[in-house]
Amino acid sequence: MKKSKYNVAVVGATGVVGQEIIRILEERKFPVDKITLLASERSAGQFLEYKGTAEKVCLLSEETFEGIDIGLFSPGASVSAVYAPKAGKAGCIVIDNTSQFRMDPDVPLVVPEVNPKAVAEYKKRNIIANPNCSTIQMVVALKPIHDAVRIKRVVVSTYQAVSGAGKEAMDELSDQVLAIYNQKDIEKNVFPHQIAFNCIPQIDVFLDNSYTKEEMKMVNETTKIMGDYSIKVTATTVRVPVFNSHSEVVNIETEKKITAKEVKKLLSKAAGVKVVDDANNKLYPMPINASEKDEVFVGRIREDESIPNGINMWIVSDNLRKGAALNAVQIAEILIREYL
Secondary structure, three states: OOOOOEEEEEEOOOOHHHHHHHHHHHHOOOOEEEEEEEEOOOOOOOEEEEOOEEEEEEEOOHHHHOOOOEEEEOOOHHHHHHHHHHHHHOOOEEEEOOOOOOOOOOOOEOOOOOOHHHHHHHHHOOEEEOOOHHHHHHHHHHHHHHHHHOEEEEEEEEEEOHHHHOHHHHHHHHHHHHHHHOOOOOOOOOOOOOOOOOOEOOOOOEOOOOOEHHHHHHHHHHHHHHOOOOOEEEEEEEEOOOOOOEEEEEEEEEOOOOOHHHHHHHHHOOOOEEEOOEHHHOEOOOHHHHOOOOOEEEEEEEEOOOOOOEEEEEEEEOOOHHHHHHHHHHHHHHHHHHHO
């Protein structure tokens, strides 16, 4: 008999993504029977509000997943590596926001607007992976175009907000701005260089091929989600002094010709996408407009005049919502609607 309500655990509940998950569960009226908030020793004992009630944050342990139906994880990859398989074995279906399981062939990597049927593969390990925030917003915009004219190549450059690196990163940007205005020395703890009034062309560590780990996440995750490993992807990821919402310049080459007008029409009907593209009135997506919104915003759509079948786009989305928490809750909604 199908349940009407589910026991849900939020792991990493006190982090910026964890708190966003809690808000979205309430906003979207997810059928929660009992909510369990979990975190490390450092954060356990705090209280977070859910539906007007102060819920105590409990210590994450192996025993906490007995009787839990769905676990929404965002605690860091090393923690997920230990606890997600244990939760899965206890019968809890894990939706993991970390990078730990994304490229595992037995774990589906899901963006609901792109590959919702992949959720069915959760049964292999009781784990579903949530993609990288930058990948999510890009593939939501690319999928309708790929279905129409097949994308051969993607060149993406990102302008990523500091919230993608957590609360400490947001605090560092604030503190550095204040220090500069007050003519004091700045402190660098989260980023390798000053982030205030600067751009840092490095997100995560460098790999042997001179790309960063973040860049290769976008390359590898895109083809897995799109279900087409023939798509060529190259990425450059940059951290910018914006508090929230990632922006991306995306250039695509397609197999068949598609005009900018046709792309605008296609995306205006696509699930999860909002086209904001009116050059005459200087309208295009910006981070300040995308924050706290669910949609992926697309603008500056134009044909690449250097090749026969090319399109340029500007894509902006709230990296904490659609790039993480909302995507995870949407996966959970598919799970309870179709499979539980």
